[in-house]
Amino acid sequence: MKKYLLIVVLSTFALNLNAQKQIFEAPDLKTKIQEQKTVAIIPFDVIITYKKIPKNFNKEANDAQEEKMSKSIQSSMYTFLLRKKDKYSVQFQDVDKTNILIKKAGLEDKLDETTKDELAKILGVDAVIGGKYEIEQTKSEAGAIATAVLLGGFGGKTGTGTLTLTINDGQSGDLLWRFFKTLDDNISTSTDDVVEHMMRKVSRNFPYGD
Template sequence: MKKTFIVLTALIIFITGCGPTIYKTADFSDKTSSHKIVAILPTDVNIQLRPNEMKKTTPEQISQSEESTGRDIQDKMYSWFLKRSDKFKYTVTFQDISKTNALLSQASISYNSLSTKTKEELCQLLGVDAVISSRAAMKKPMSEGAALAVGLLIGSWGSTNDVQTSINIHEGKKGELIWKYDYYATGSVGSSTDRLVNALMRNASRKFPYNAKSK
């Protein structure tokens, strides 16, 4: 039986981290006053392994891990918004990710080709007013001695040294970046992508622009 290398990343930010950097366009309210629906794209994940672990994996395995992680983060982020919609009173609704991914697939846009499309094109394709994209870049995400050669079960983790995360919102008319949240942390990994999303969104939620309570 062929064994598959799947990496699902989670971040515990309380170890060590730099404060978040937030960008918000000055005319955000004007640009988003008519926004009703927003799509969440799969997360762009980049995994950099230790040199000795690179020898135990193939580029195809790493690519598969990045896509699996990116799609799982997308799912957890969507669930995060749904579970907290009553608390934060979002001014928009979020497109079901099953519809988002189906429309992307029908347009022959794969996970790896998302970056070849402008945000304006993606908004038009998905029929939304804005898109949320995110990125998670991890350096040395597995501890020494991690059993990469035999594959990992979902949620099985070692330690990580550096994690750079970001959330971006682009509006659909011109594809302009209207909000950006960056966070860098050095710490350890949790047991699932639930922790990654909870850690990131817990820090970003109070400044999230579609959050009625942030105004």
């Protein structure tokens, strides 16, 4: 019986490891990367759900928090990459410029309806970094959203989720690289923590490293 339980535990552990991190690289990734000079980071698609809906749940507040985190993750990633810019083979467009160009083009609420090559042309870049952050809140307090808005993230062990990071070619719009990571509730304290945690896992595989 003990041997059977050990096999089950080890099998579950192996499955969890496989589920935690997945990386895709296009066959022509290295060739495309060598041709690129400037890359834009667009706002992330953020989805916040609840295991148990708070009593005073406010959809407008939830939507506002998703939008806030969308640009917060974008900004955190830009800051992280800027700190290590000497290690990368490309330059990253200032996110304020990126967001202004997106706004001028009337695409703030239409990014999911715009192809990456169309977006790259508008932004004047060779590639586009984007992604999706999905989190299920396990914190049941009614003030969870208000706390999150104030902190710019989630204060403590409040939920679990997944984060996907993608790089698309600016000319063709094709997906060149994709990183998927399951996040546990230990790292969801703020968007800076989320990005820092993810990029530490990604660093060895991030294609723009020299």
